[in-house]
Amino acid sequence: MSIERSKLDWACRRGMLELDIILSQFLEYEYSDLPVTLQHDFQRVLDCSDLELFRCLLRAEVPSDPSLQPILGVIREKHQTRHSR
Numbered sequence: 001m002s003i004e005r006s007k008l009d010w011a012c013r014r015g016m017l018e019l020d021i022i023l024s025q026f027l028e029y030e031y032s033d034l035p036v037t038l039q040h041d042f043q044r045v046l047d048c049s050d051l052e053l054f055r056c057l058l059r060a061e062v063p064s065d066p067s068l069q070p071i072l073g074v075i076r077e078k079h080q081t082r083h084s085r
Contacts, residue, residue: 011046019053022079030078041071 012023023046031042045053045068055061056072063072
């Protein structure tokens, strides 16, 4: 595992189990297939607070930075698809 990937893996570990699961699984299964621009957006998402991520990912609220809306939508969609089987 690369150093950058290890840092992302560590950043996916949050204070809420729900966020740990959503972000870690997204990193594991989806991240490498994303276009570079969305990979950068995912890295920016990891700088958000747990509370903001909870609101955006689990309640579909709009983030304080609207430019993160596309990547948050992808994360939500992939999570719902993975867990609706």
